[in-house]
Amino acid sequence: MQGLKDSIYQLITETSTNLPPDVRFAIKQGKENESAGTRSSIALSTITKNIDMAEENISPICQDTGMPTFEIHVPVGVNQIKMTRAIKEAIVKATEQGKLRPNSVDSLTGKNSGNNLGIGVPVIHFTQWEKNEIDIRLILKGGGCENKNIQYSLPCELPGLGRAGRDLDGIRKCILHSVYQAQGQGCSAGFIGVGIGGDRTSGYQLAKQQLFRKVDDQNPIPDLAKLEAYILETANQLGIGTMGFGGEATLLGCKIGVMDRIPASFFVSVAYNCWAYRRQGIIVNAETGEIERWLYKDEPTSAAPQQTKQQESADVFSNGKVLTTPLSEKEVRELKVGDVVIINGLIHTGRDALHKYLMDHDSPVDLTNGVLYHCGPVMLKDDDGNWVVKAAGPTTSIREEPYQADIIKKFGLRAIIGKGGMGAKTLQGLKEHGAVYLNAIGGAAQYYADCMETVEGVDFAEFGIPEAMWHLRVQGFAAIVTMDAHGNSLHKDVEMSALERLAQFKDRVFD
Numbered sequence: 001m002q003g004l005k006d007s008i009y010q011l012i013t014e015t016s017t018n019l020p021p022d023v024r025f026a027i028k029q030g031k032e033n034e035s036a037g038t039r040s041s042i043a044l045s046t047i048t049k050n051i052d053m054a055e056e057n058i059s060p061i062c063q064d065t066g067m068p069t070f071e072i073h074v075p076v077g078v079n080q081i082k083m084t085r086a087i088k089e090a091i092v093k094a095t096e097q098g099k100l101r102p103n104s105v106d107s108l109t110g111k112n113s114g115n116n117l118g119i120g121v122p123v124i125h126f127t128q129w130e131k132n133e134i135d136i137r138l139i140l141k142g143g144g145c146e147n148k149n150i151q152y153s154l155p156c157e158l159p160g161l162g163r164a165g166r167d168l169d170g171i172r173k174c175i176l177h178s179v180y181q182a183q184g185q186g187c188s189a190g191f192i193g194v195g196i197g198g199d200r201t202s203g204y205q206l207a208k209q210q211l212f213r214k215v216d217d218q219n220p221i222p223d224l225a226k227l228e229a230y231i232l233e234t235a236n237q238l239g240i241g242t243m244g245f246g247g248e249a250t251l252l253g254c255k256i257g258v259m260d261r262i263p264a265s266f267f268v269s270v271a272y273n274c275w276a277y278r279r280q281g282i283i284v285n286a287e288t289g290e291i292e293r294w295l296y297k298d299e300p301t302s303a304a305p306q307q308t309k310q311q312e313s314a315d316v317f318s319n320g321k322v323l324t325t326p327l328s329e330k331e332v333r334e335l336k337v338g339d340v341v342i343i344n345g346l347i348h349t350g351r352d353a354l355h356k357y358l359m360d361h362d363s364p365v366d367l368t369n370g371v372l373y374h375c376g377p378v379m380l381k382d383d384d385g386n387w388v389v390k391a392a393g394p395t396t397s398i399r400e401e402p403y404q405a406d407i408i409k410k411f412g413l414r415a416i417i418g419k420g421g422m423g424a425k426t427l428q429g430l431k432e433h434g435a436v437y438l439n440a441i442g443g444a445a446q447y448y449a450d451c452m453e454t455v456e457g458v459d460f461a462e463f464g465i466p467e468a469m470w471h472l473r474v475q476g477f478a479a480i481v482t483m484d485a486h487g488n489s490l491h492k493d494v495e496m497s498a499l500e501r502l503a504q505f506k507d508r509v510f511d
């Protein structure tokens, strides 16, 4: 099986850089449902542009290339140890080539292995079958959406929906709630896989397996087909919209599977996947290891071929307010929720490890009037040894909620860029100290990498590439003010109105 490593390398590259036609088509349909010119529509146009850029640059669609998870069917007698070795070699190569971000972190020491190998990483599941060919499927599901997975134990009480019992209608309520609780933090508009039954472990596994189904397939179980259609339609009435900006496109796909349970347990497990729904598959010749065909390359049955390719590239952000760093308190206090801003100048990345560090240490650079970007980029060195940004979209900001207000105050920051919004403590901090929260478009890693002109330096390289503090000079970095210095938060407003809408679906629908 000489060719296997190359085949897997191709599979990884394709998964990370080129979204399958069924996913593209769903995103396009979501875009058609949004009214032109709204924040959600701007976000979806940026996403669409980003998808095309990733394919063209053969670079990651999103900088978070997730937990590489392989589901493999093999003929009896295939050497799984050799296959595992080939997969690991391909993973290392894909990381060196910037197709994967080094994402494997020691949970006790925090050390990034640098090559995407570690205890339990990558995830590889083998199943034997009686066919002669090998079927290898890969999903790269990022951390932000993984954090929005949720598991319900029935019966339970749900905000807005009341009691969810042990029947189809209780399941319906859990699934609707799962979309509500994700808000924009998993980079909506999303796709969900649902597992009904099993135990806590197998239920989540079943949920994740549903994400390998095609967006336009038909559930063979009539009750579940009905439920999938209902959820898709109803979740899009919650008004969460793309990135949680408010709008019509909240959910792009819902796939539900079922398995038996034991009498005392009744779990509904939901795997939430962001719009950057990266899954691919190959059929491989068991003798040569070469690819015989791809599994998710067919155009969706409901789409005319030319419709599936995203071609729109209108510069939707052209009308923003241009701000050059360092920012003044006056200009920042003038900003209001909904304003589009274009940032030029030096910005600094910082995420989980840096926030924790800055609480009790000084910053290596002066952050007064500065801009901090919640981002863990994909970086490579060029032939001259200079760092180049390969992918650099925002990460979910809410994780920094315990630190952010203190850090704004301590260092005199004027703007935080991230995605998904932050909470009450940060909102108060923005007001007190004269700062804003800018929501960048989650997952738009190529779009943002494109506006990063130079890498002016790096601190805390020992934290690993995603967690290091990168000093980046940007030109034309576009984002939307979603929390201002006047105590306004778009996230708070959207969440409250989504809860009201959720409550409209309290009454029984399925008997």
Ligand SMILES: O=C(O)C[C@H](O)C(=O)O
Pocket: 063, 064, 142, 143, 144, 145, 185, 186, 375, 376, 393, 394, 395, 396, 397
């Ligand atoms: O780790 C990242 O870069 C992003 C993450 O997937 C997130 O959505 O927060």
Ligand code: SF4
Pocket: 062, 063, 064, 065, 141, 142, 143, 144, 145, 185, 186, 187, 274, 275, 276, 393, 394, 395, 396, 442, 443, 444
């Ligand atoms: S940043 Fe958004 S698009 Fe990227 S992996 Fe996280 S949730 Fe998905």
